[in-house]
Amino acid sequence: MSAIAQRSEPRTGRGDFGRLLRAEWTKFRTVRGWVVTITAAALVTVSLGLLSASGEHSSCGAGPVETACAPPPVGPGGEAVDDSFFFVHRSLAGDGGITARLTSLTGVIRKPDVIPGQRNTVAGVVPWAKAGIMIKESTRRGSPYAAVMMTGEHGVRMQHDFTHDVAGRPGGVSRQSARWLRLTRSGDTLTGYESADGANWTRIGTSSLAGLPATVQVGLFAASPGDLTVTQGDLGGSTAAVRFTEATGEFDQVKLDGEVSGAWREDDIRGGPLKPDGSVHHPGRAARSGDTFSVTGVGDIAPVIEGPFAERPLGGAPAGLILVIVVAVLFITAEYRHGLIRVTLLAGPCRGRTLAAKALALGLVTFAAALPAVAITFLVGGRILRANGNVILPVPVLTQVRVVAGMAAVFALVAVLALALGALLRRGVAAVITAVAVIVVPLVLATTSILPDSAARWLLRVTPAAGFAVQQSIPEYAHVLSHYAPTAGFYPLPPWGGLAVLAGYAALALGLAVFRLRRRDA
Template sequence: MSTSLLRAVRAEWTKLRSVRSTGVALLATIALTVLIGLLTAEGGHTSYGGPPVVDSFAFVHRPLAGDGTVTTKVAAQSDSGPWAKAGVMLKSGTGGVSPEVALMVTPGHGIRMQVDGKRELTWPDGGAAPYWLRLTRSAHRVTGAVSADGRAWRTVGTVTDGGLPATCEAGVFVASPDVATSHWAGPGKVVGAARRTTGRAVFEHLTAGAAAGVDAADAGAGGAATGTSSGAQAADGGWQLTDVAQPDLPAGPLSNRPQTPGTVHAGGGALTVTGSGDLGSLGVGGIGTEALDDTIASALSGVEIALFAVIALGVLAVTSEYRTRTIRTTFTVCPRRGRVLAAKAVVLAAGVFAAGLVACAVSFVVASPVQRRNGYGPPLFPERSLADPLVLRAVVGTAGFLALVALLSLGVGVLVRRTAGAVILLFTLLVVIPLVASITSVGAGLWVGRLTPVAGAAIRQTRPMFQDATGPWSGLAVLAGYTAATLGAAFWVQRRRDA
């Protein structure tokens, strides 16, 4: 930064901080952001409304006495939903919510190992099928392992087999939960529903016995298991299909009770199994996660009201000088008008960004305990701090959003040169048009949220929601484009007209 520009920045900073309205606007930005964020947190409540544990699926199994191993290759899995599950299992019996250890693949959430549906381990390098899976019980401990080729194995984790009897059931399972869907039924009206799904997986080289790969009843040997309903008995090898479901599980969209009986078909050296239902508990295995709210964005919702103070500050930073004619003195001291505008932009953006950073950080810290008290807590909503990357991005990005709005307001102020006209224009663009569009047409609301400067507010988002008009960074890029174009026009106009 050149010496002359530094002097211009210093002069603009002196002018800006000497005006009482500057401090008022920055304090209003902080106060409004924190107050609205706190009120939003106080008014928000949530509850799960489903069973504490879901344990229902199609299970192809046979007894396993003592220590031993169950191994299979999940050769293929249909993408019936991101949380569909297929894998190997050791279970105390065939009743729902009985002790079990499972290792599974999912279409959208990698490889996971569950203990009684309440504890979950993840394998960070895993993806979707095909994968080899293995569970090995030894001395009251169960080890899960995965392999891409059936030769080189990597351990997912080792857990205690608490509750598994000396002789348990070993085999493969398929589950596919209902998928929650939501859509706009009209302006401001959201309709939710549950889409029924049935999972399908192809298992090859299924073995269960005293050691991996040593079993006289290899399901890949042909004709091992057949049937189309609960209790279908294998033609040989003792494999049996059971639809596992806890008897007290209520029907309904949150229950994930199996909607259709499981089926199993042997052919071509493989077992093809279909099934519905789910496996897990609140916050484990995806249970309850499809209806999550964006608590971080909610804590920062006050910036939508703080925009009023930011717009006023950005406009007054230049129109007040046009109104009092002191802009002539400014241009006399610093004839290079582009440098004057650049200095104003630097000072304004830095001041608003600093105030916005304080406002967003305080709002998050104040709102978080209130949200937890109202039900937004673990395990569905993990406790987060300002050091969390998602929180940090939202807080810093929202402060940047406010700074960009201030710069946009500065550019409009230069072009219009009238405080009232500039403020009305900006309020119309950033507040009135989005509000009118959202209450008159769903499509219009989405396009306005996508293509107008208000898209920058999407930087607060930390999880995808169906009603989002755009993504966080793409929305901020739209606002940055409008701001750059407006400031560019302001530079061009200011250099070619009289003060």
């Protein structure tokens, strides 16, 4: 009797779990329908992604002639940047700096025309309009720089190399409350200061621009990004419009320190298409009287966050996921339907470990099938988009790896979550519908302009669809005003945070399935 009881006790060693894992893998690969369907999921992801990329074409007009769109300049960190501003500058050799008093920041904003044919412009500045002082490697767009500036609504800031932003003292500027700005160079280190009276200075921040040449450009600048207006639709969704603005900074008591050479030069550093005659749209300008300068600029000095993202070809992933959900649910419910679950539990009496082995086997199989599919879609789809004239925003190699591996992990976690739902509900149709409803439907609703932005963001925070955040390649920047909405490709959670939400749902559902399997006879 004791021998029989001893044999019936669950074995919990590593070798036992390995045996269970091999058994589940054998089950999966011997059912041809499951193998075919998981392969079909990978093929659907690839084919839909490449088909979508093949249908997207883009070109830029130069008068009556359509030409390929020029890619945006690339900043020191490898990101696409908008380096457009008006620059009044001189050459600085070696260490030195610039000090200036800003007495005014004004501008104009173009609003929708009230009278057809008559431009409607109003006085004002947008929140991230900026005017200040700058040290820049050269006038080449995308070259390293550091700047201390006054903004429209965010006070004094120090920014460098497009993606870095440090806040100074808040508030505005006027002739009665002028702002003193200072920027110094010591080797590759640039330090920004501000003062209310020109005598007592407060350090804002320090930046290290490795590889700065001996001679750089130092001077005054102004820029103004477009005015963003987001209109909510009556039936959900939103529309973003950006209109022309310009900003003017008034400076006096300008002082340059160090070995400064050459006369003051004016450069309208601009990107984007030109007019048919080669002139600049809405050119900037400057005026000078002694040490008093007026500088007017258009554009922005910031990362580019609008345009085709690198993950665009992965739009076919939800269709592939539906097939993965079907396979994952059948992987467990078929055993209940045919009564084979009793055999499975006899082979592995420790029910929790048996279900864990089944989940791990399915997750590994799904990840192995999804990884090459996602990689092919991402890389080949990107090449097709570029060949069709689309300018894809560049992202670092590590970000590309995160997008590909992360999306393969999404496939694997969705498979585990669907398997757990199958084990909980024990009905194939009900489990498939539930999995699609909590994973795919929220994603579609949130990213297709059906819901208001607030509701779309809420869905992508609290549902398993949050996992799709792992594919977002362009981050949000606090110092760049844009329409950060799911319809524009931005998720409310960070990439790994969103994936963690999906993993949490999969773990919770699997835990509940184990609990039910232990409490109720198969």
